[in-house]
Amino acid sequence: MDDVPTAEAKPTRWFTERSLEQRQDYAQRFVRIQAEGNDIDGEARLIDAMATPGSAILDAGCGAGRITHALTQRGHRVIGVDADPLLIEAGREQHPGADLRVLNLVDLSPDLGGPFDLIVCTGNVMPFVEPGTEPTIVAGMASVLAPGGRVVFGFHIDRAYPLASLDEHAAAVGWRLEHRFGTWNLDPFTSGSDWAVSVFRG
Numbered sequence: 001m002d003d004v005p006t007a008e009a010k011p012t013r014w015f016t017e018r019s020l021e022q023r024q025d026y027a028q029r030f031v032r033i034q035a036e037g038n039d040i041d042g043e044a045r046l047i048d049a050m051a052t053p054g055s056a057i058l059d060a061g062c063g064a065g066r067i068t069h070a071l072t073q074r075g076h077r078v079i080g081v082d083a084d085p086l087l088i089e090a091g092r093e094q095h096p097g098a099d100l101r102v103l104n105l106v107d108l109s110p111d112l113g114g115p116f117d118l119i120v121c122t123g124n125v126m127p128f129v130e131p132g133t134e135p136t137i138v139a140g141m142a143s144v145l146a147p148g149g150r151v152v153f154g155f156h157i158d159r160a161y162p163l164a165s166l167d168e169h170a171a172a173v174g175w176r177l178e179h180r181f182g183t184w185n186l187d188p189f190t191s192g193s194d195w196a197v198s199v200f201r202g
Contacts, residue, residue, distance in 0.1 A: 061125030
């Protein structure tokens with residue numbers, strides 16, 4: 001797949017709300033966090049626990065490939081995609097064995113190499129996509145998800161994409177909500193939660 005970003009034609013909030021310097025800083029964020037002795041694999045552990053060995057997994061909005069790398073190391077067949085070529089370039093340097101590709105989520109299609117047993121979309125990806133494209137992105141995910149597969153979203157609920165909209169768009173493609181947690185450590189989702197981890201079944 002050619003690494004030609006579509007972000008210029010379809011600008012996302014990530015590009016309009018983040019400067020080049022902020023994007024460069026984010027590309028190194030988890031390198032710094034890990035160097036400080038902190039855990040950076042919480043999401044990957046949960047996804048690995050949900051997946052059967054050797055699952056085909058799509059890391060949608062993979063950033064610099066942290067989760068793609070961690071799940072690949074755990075034996076899964078993982079493709080990570082992100083609209084920002086700067087992040088993909090950094091990820092290829094940080095994780096040489098990871099399959100990382102430049103792709104805007106509005107352009108998801110079966111040509112990517114699915115179907116995928118599981119799709120993970122974390123790190124506030126959905127609140128950073130181009131406004132109005134969220135239903136198209138969810139439909140694109142549905143087009144590459146294996147029958148009975150799962151999709152896991154994680155983002156702050158006070159951002160631009162409300163949970164109610166996610167639930168509406170998920171229902172429109174026939175997904176049902178299986179679980180909703182307040183953290184990646186499976187703490188309960190409550191009225192006081194500021195983060196949601198939502199697990200849908202296709």
